[in-house]
Amino acid sequence: MPTIYDVALKSGYSATTVSKAFNDYSDISPKTKKEILKVAKEMGYLPNSHARTILTKKSWMVGVLYVESFGIGIKHPFFNAVIEGFKENIESKGYDLMFISKDIGKGKFSYLEHCQFRSIDGVIIVHSDYHNEDVQELLRSDIPCVLIDMESEHGSTVCSDNYRGGFEAVDYLYSLGHRSIAHISGGDDTFSGPKRREGFKQALKQYGLPSKAEWIVDGGYFTYDSGYQAMQTLLNLGERPTAVFVAGDYMAFGAIQAIKDRGLRVPQDISVIGFDDIELARYTTPKLTTIRQNTNRIGGKAADILIEAIDCKETISMNMIPTELIVRESCQRIT
Structure with missing residues (x-):
C-alpha cells in the first residue's frame, strides 16, 4: 500500500x-x-x-449524546433528521461519529469519562435532560460542546426560531378568518414549548384576539397521546375554538384523531396546524399544515460551530434557524 x-x-x-x-x-x-x-x-x-x-493532535472523532427521560429517544423524526444533517456536514470535514453512552464493555462510565476514554474532540448534545448531572459535568469540561434545543453558558445552542414559528402559526390562522384560536403547548420543562407558547400569545395580543387560559392546554412532551388528551380537554369546553395551534406534529396527529372520535371533521369543523413538518405530515388524512423546522440547516450549523470550537475558535452563541409555514389540508378559511 x-x-x-x-x-x-x-x-x-x-x-x-x-x-x-x-x-x-x-x-x-x-x-x-x-x-x-x-x-x-x-x-x-x-x-x-x-x-x-x-x-x-486530534482524534477526528466527535460524539453524539442524546439523553431524555420521556421514553421517545432518538426515534423522534425531528431529532433523527437533525443528526443526519449534522452527520453529513461533519463527515465531509473528515470526522467520524460515535454515540456516547455510559457503558463501555462491562464498565460503567460517566459521559465525560467515555469522551476522555475515546479521545473525543467535541460533542453535539441533542435535546438533553438539562438537569442530568453527567451532562452538566461534560458541559463544564474542556471538551467543546454544541447543544440542540437546550441552553447552557458552557456551549453554543442551535435551534429553530420557536417564538417566531408560534407567531407565524397564529398569523396564518388569522389570515383565514379564525378569531377563536386555542393552543396545545409543549410542557414547561421542554426547551421549545414555552417559546412557541409565547409566540402564540404575542400574536393573539397583536391581533386583538381573546387569550383564554382554558384555551391553552399543556400537551407535555409532544406525544400522540398527550395531543389526544389535550384536544379532549378543549372539546369538553362549553365554547369550542375554530382552530388549534399544536406545538408538535405528533401531538397534532393525536388532536386530529380526538376531533374525529367526536364525530367532527378537520378542517371543516376545526382547523389544526402543527409544528415540525416531520415526513409523516404529508401522508396523513388530512395532510397536515405545519410550521417546518429546517433540520438540515440546524444539523449543518451545529457541525460548523463544533468544528470551529474544536479548532480553538470557540465563542458561546445562540443560533436560531428560521421556520417556514407549510400549507396543506388541515386548515380552512372561515367567514
Whole structure:
C-alpha cells in the first residue's frame, strides 16, 4: 500500500504539503490540493488515521449524546433528521461519529469519562435532560460542546426560531378568518414549548384576539397521546375554538384523531396546524399544515460551530434557524 512519502514523490510536493492537503489546511492553494488528491486517488492511497492523529493532535472523532427521560429517544423524526444533517456536514470535514453512552464493555462510565476514554474532540448534545448531572459535568469540561434545543453558558445552542414559528402559526390562522384560536403547548420543562407558547400569545395580543387560559392546554412532551388528551380537554369546553395551534406534529396527529372520535371533521369543523413538518405530515388524512423546522440547516450549523470550537475558535452563541409555514389540508378559511 502506498505511503504519504510515495504520494509526495510522485506528485513532486513535500510530505508536509501532502499531509496538509489531506487534512484540508488553508495555507495551501486549491490547485495544489487538487493535484495531490488526484495523485493519491490514482495510487490508491488511504490516509493512516493514527498518523493523522499524531500530526494534527486530534482524534477526528466527535460524539453524539442524546439523553431524555420521556421514553421517545432518538426515534423522534425531528431529532433523527437533525443528526443526519449534522452527520453529513461533519463527515465531509473528515470526522467520524460515535454515540456516547455510559457503558463501555462491562464498565460503567460517566459521559465525560467515555469522551476522555475515546479521545473525543467535541460533542453535539441533542435535546438533553438539562438537569442530568453527567451532562452538566461534560458541559463544564474542556471538551467543546454544541447543544440542540437546550441552553447552557458552557456551549453554543442551535435551534429553530420557536417564538417566531408560534407567531407565524397564529398569523396564518388569522389570515383565514379564525378569531377563536386555542393552543396545545409543549410542557414547561421542554426547551421549545414555552417559546412557541409565547409566540402564540404575542400574536393573539397583536391581533386583538381573546387569550383564554382554558384555551391553552399543556400537551407535555409532544406525544400522540398527550395531543389526544389535550384536544379532549378543549372539546369538553362549553365554547369550542375554530382552530388549534399544536406545538408538535405528533401531538397534532393525536388532536386530529380526538376531533374525529367526536364525530367532527378537520378542517371543516376545526382547523389544526402543527409544528415540525416531520415526513409523516404529508401522508396523513388530512395532510397536515405545519410550521417546518429546517433540520438540515440546524444539523449543518451545529457541525460548523463544533468544528470551529474544536479548532480553538470557540465563542458561546445562540443560533436560531428560521421556520417556514407549510400549507396543506388541515386548515380552512372561515367567514
